[in-house]
Amino acid sequence: MSLLHPIGIGPTHGRIHIYSAPKPVLSHINWSLNEVLGAPIELKWSPQPLAVGTWRAAIAWHGSFGAGARIASALRGWHYLRFEVYESALNGSDGSLFMFTPELGLYRANVGPHGDIMMSEYQVTNAISANLKESDVISQLERLLGKPWDQSLEPFRQIEIDGIDDCAGRISV
Numbered sequence: 001m002s003l004l005h006p007i008g009i010g011p012t013h014g015r016i017h018i019y020s021a022p023k024p025v026l027s028h029i030n031w032s033l034n035e036v037l038g039a040p041i042e043l044k045w046s047p048q049p050l051a052v053g054t055w056r057a058a059i060a061w062h063g064s065f066g067a068g069a070r071i072a073s074a075l076r077g078w079h080y081l082r083f084e085v086y087e088s089a090l091n092g093s094d095g096s097l098f099m100f101t102p103e104l105g106l107y108r109a110n111v112g113p114h115g116d117i118m119m120s121e122y123q124v125t126n127a128i129s130a131n132l133k134e135s136d137v138i139s140q141l142e143r144l145l146g147k148p149w150d151q152s153l154e155p156f157r158q159i160e161i162d163g164i165d166d167c168a169g170r171i172s173v
Helices: 023-037 067-075 121-129 134-144 147-164
Strands: 011-022 054-064 082-089 095-101 105-111 168-172
Touching: 011 023, 011 067, 011 147, 023 054, 023 067, 054 067, 054 147, 067 082, 067 095, 067 105, 082 147, 095 147, 121 134, 134 147
Parallel strands: 054 168
Antiparallel strands: 011 054, 011 082, 082 095, 095 105
């Protein structure tokens, strides 16, 4: 009898945004991504104007299912990074979103085919039953939706939106 493991089943793709990383770890990040993706990559680093002394890079990737989680796990080892990893199956089904900041740690959410963050019935029920005040319920639901991470990373995203996204690259594995 064989056991099925979801890692490696089916093609997937995604995008990595490293919003800020100190210069001494840039080569280590490249090495980690090479190992996870199984292919040599070279990120194109640009200075991060919002965090003096840090660098930023972005890359699109293709790989096997679960690569997004492995990428996020490899990057979160450096607690002073700010990054996002998005993974979606090539068939357009649900995906995963990982966000990390030094202050908040790692956030993970399931993302629907239209980009919506999906919460389970258990998560919603727990948020309601574990909090007596309406403001606490709202705060917990916002945390489940990743609002604190969104607020922290939004200024860094805006740098790329404003046309300073000269660090984008692409890798297929």
